Amino acid sequence: MSMASTRNRRIILASNVGPLRRAAQLDATLITKPLGVHNLGVVEFGVWIAAPLLSRLAGMLYFGFGSALATFLPLDGEQRAHVPTALTINEVLS
Numbered sequence: 001m002s003m004a005s006t007r008n009r010r011i012i013l014a015s016n017v018g019p020l021r022r023a024a025q026l027d028a029t030l031i032t033k034p035l036g037v038h039n040l041g042v043v044e045f046g047v048w049i050a051a052p053l054l055s056r057l058a059g060m061l062y063f064g065f066g067s068a069l070a071t072f073l074p075l076d077g078e079q080r081a082h083v084p085t086a087l088t089i090n091e092v093l094s
Contacts, residue, residue, distance in 0.1 A: 036048065066090070068086055069083060069086050069087065069090070
């Protein structure tokens with residue numbers, strides 16, 4: 001079997017596996033969400049769904065503390081005194 005033939009078979013396999021994976025994921029969602037609402041209740045299920053979403057959204061926030069630290073680190077004196085505060089805020093928000 002030639003190298004091109006093997007490559008073509010892998011491409012065809014990969015293009016067929018993607019929709020199958022998506023269908024299995026959809027089936028799992030259609031099964032687990034109603035079970036989650038039934039077992040947890042509406043409020044607890046909402047918290048269970050919202051917690052991962054909030055953590056993903058927090059990762060998308062960027063307040064520019066890294067750039068500010070890169071600016072303040074080479075400085076001396078009073079301006080450099082802001083570095084520990086910026087590090088603390090950056091850790092709290094991340």
